[in-house]
Amino acid sequence: MSSGALPRRSILQGALMAAVTAFNPVSRSWASGDEPGALSLPPFDGQLLLDTAARQQAADDFGHIVHRTPWAVLIPGSVEDIVKVVRFARRHRLKVAGTRGIGESHSTGGQAQVEAGVLIDMSALSTIHEITPTSAWVDAGVRWIHLLQATLPLGKSPPTLTDFIDLSIGGTLSVGGIGGQAFRHGLQVDNVLELEVVTGRGERVRCSPVHRKPLFDSVRSGLGQFGIIVRARIRLVAVPPRARTYTAAYSQLAGLVADQEKLIEDGRFDYVEGSISVSGGVRSYQLEAVKYFSPEAEPDNAVLLQGLSFQPGTLAVQDSSYFDFTNRLAPLVEFLKGLGVWQLPHPWLNVFVPGRSVTSYVEQVLDQTPEAEMGQGTILLYPFRNQALTAPFLRVPAGRHTFLLSLLRTAVPPTPDNVTALLAKNQLFLEQLADIGGKAYPISSGPKNPSEWCEHFQPLWGLFQASKEAFDPDHILTPGQRIF
Ligand SMILES: Cc1cc2nc3c(=O)[nH]c(=O)nc-3n(C[C@H](O)[C@H](O)[C@H](O)COP(=O)(O)OP(=O)(O)OC[C@H]3O[C@@H](n4cnc5c(N)ncnc54)[C@H](O)[C@@H]3O)c2cc1C
Structure with a gap:
């Protein structure tokens, strides 16, 4: 296929x-x-x-x-x-x-x-080689959307999907791959069963949790430093065909965060995310929670929403197919491409914030982010439980809960001066993040020289360096990360 x-x-x-x-x-x-x-x-x-x-x-x-x-x-x-x-x-x-x-x-x-x-x-190289009831063996160039299209007729799906599913399997396994299901299943790197890798030594090898584990653990979230992932065995789980999406607004960030933490602990939904919008200087905090279901067993809205503290009158409920839910960003992406926004500079910032400091840190960032600086981009807040994480080089803050804060800015105007100013802002937010023990999600602004990466990977920097010497001793792989 x-x-x-x-x-x-x-x-x-x-x-x-x-x-x-x-x-x-x-x-x-x-x-x-x-x-x-x-x-x-x-x-x-x-x-x-x-x-x-x-x-x-x-x-x-x-x-x-x-x-x-x-x-x-x-x-x-x-x-x-x-x-x-x-x-x-x-x-x-x-x-x-x-x-x-x-x-x-x-x-x-x-x-x-x-x-x-x-x-x-x-x-x-984008062939789906095999689909079994529990896994799919695929080339790294396959995109998640294509894998999903192949597994859904069998009632199966990868457990965690990024919000945008037109990303490559090799690309997200090299960084992490987070979505609203991560609180239950971990990130995409936590749901890969086996990898085939061409190491920096030029050796083609398979690795898994029980075979060549050091390579398996290095490559997952390894930022392309140790090998080129050529194939992956992705875990599959059974999914119902329908998804019910609940959105509701909060007047205070603390209210949203408290409900997000409640939901990722009690697990009543299958997907939990959140977003923040600013309009005319007024901030609004939105919960997005989704329950998957079969038509013969519809979710009970009252039971699912019990005890949540969103503002009355702000609830919206929408049903869709599971695929349309997972591919929900496609129409927006087409629209943005049509407007030319996709081609504008994107000085994005994605950071892992410790649960204990999330409200104060996010408010600090928002206070320093005038509406115009977002360029109509989105602000997302994904909660997850650290307990679900297994990839050592995915660095997150210590604690029970972590939140991914995504500041998905478009530089408007798209001038070099504006881009430079927004990147400087990112640097400021990264410094403020370091003060509270947070970590960059290195898909956008983040560490940019060996000493910052050393700090990022502590206390595993020694292991990261040793893995580099073991699997890519001549340092030929993925220089764009500026780690070595
Ligand atoms: C619109 C949009 C939405 C996004 N949504 C999410 C989201 O919801 N959740 C999330 O976690 N991330 C999200 N991301 C970020 C995304 O996960 C990263 O950009 C990721 O790097 C995947 O992108 P890619 O497939 O284009 O890979 P690339 O950008 O091409 O590669 C990413 C890194 O991996 C390396 N790499 C790529 N392929 C391989 C391989 N086969 N073997 C070894 N190294 C490799 C590259 O050298 C590079 O260092 C989003 C990004 C965009 C632009």
Whole structure:
């Protein structure tokens, strides 16, 4: 089963410069095979794109702020191509990174980009190999939406889905992958049963909680530092076909937070999130809670809403199919793309806030965020229980509950000065976060040099470094994270 190729690939495939068959290690540039001293490139099943258009397209992501141009883009035709390119890069000290697709990375700070190296377009390998009653074995380039479309006819779904499901499986497993189901099931990295990885040594290996556990634990939320994930076995759970969404407003943040904490502890809903909107200087706090159900057993609204303290008259209840619920952002995304907003800079901030300090920290951030600075972007607040987490390199604050605060800004106006000012604001919020023991979710602004990463990974920085030496000793993988 294939999840389908991208149409732009056919345009790019014609762009390979046939004369280039070698790499000149002295000038560190591509060469023709007959150039003295040039090293022959291995033969690839896929394509190595060297043309300017492909390389420029690869120097972008959803943030549209950082632009790093690779020397080449590999469209792998097989996993062996990834092994070959990693080994070639290791031999010649080239940098390599995997990405969801050329210019399609959903990172916002250049994390998936690679200056003067090789970018691997993982979307070229997007086959769903097997679906069993309990798991799916898939290529890392498969997107969650395509996996879901394949599993739902069997009544199955990955337990946790990101709000936006058009993300790659390799991409979210490299960071975490959080959604409103995380309080029960953990993040997506907590629901992967086995991985196949091409390490920075150029070895193709499988790992799981019982086989090569150190590699398995390194790669999950490992920010692409230890290996390129090529395949994953994703846990599946049974899901009813319908979803009932309840939204309701609170006048105070503390009220929303108290109800969110109550709901993630008693587990009466299947999904719990929240959002904050600011209009005309007035803040509104919204709960979003969802119950999955079968048509023959509808949820009892009164029982589900008992004891919650939202403002009377603000409740809205909406039924949809499970798929439409999980894919609820698709119409908005299409609308934003149509308006051109998708192409504007996104100086996003995503931070894990300790439950004990969430109200004061979020209010502090809101007090320093004038409405205009959001560029009509969204503010989200996801609660989850630390108990559900299993990936060591997903760093969250200590405590029982953690909240992901997402400040999903669009820079309006999209000028360099405005972007710089908003990134400076992010830095301020990160410093204030450090004061309360919080951690960045490193998909947007976050640590940006080795000493900040050392701080981020403490007390596991030593383990992180040791894993790097074990699995990517020449430090060729994923330089865009700026960790090493
Ligand atoms: C509109 C939008 C909505 C989002 N919603 C959510 C959400 O609800 N929850 C959430 O948790 N996150 C969310 N994110 C963030 C998202 O999870 C991250 O951007 C994540 O990195 C996935 O993006 P990607 O598939 O585009 O991967 P990329 O951005 O291409 O890659 C992300 C990182 O992983 C590395 N990488 C990619 N593929 C591989 C691989 N196969 N092997 C090893 N390393 C790899 C890259 O080098 C990079 O360092 C959202 C982002 C956007 C733009």
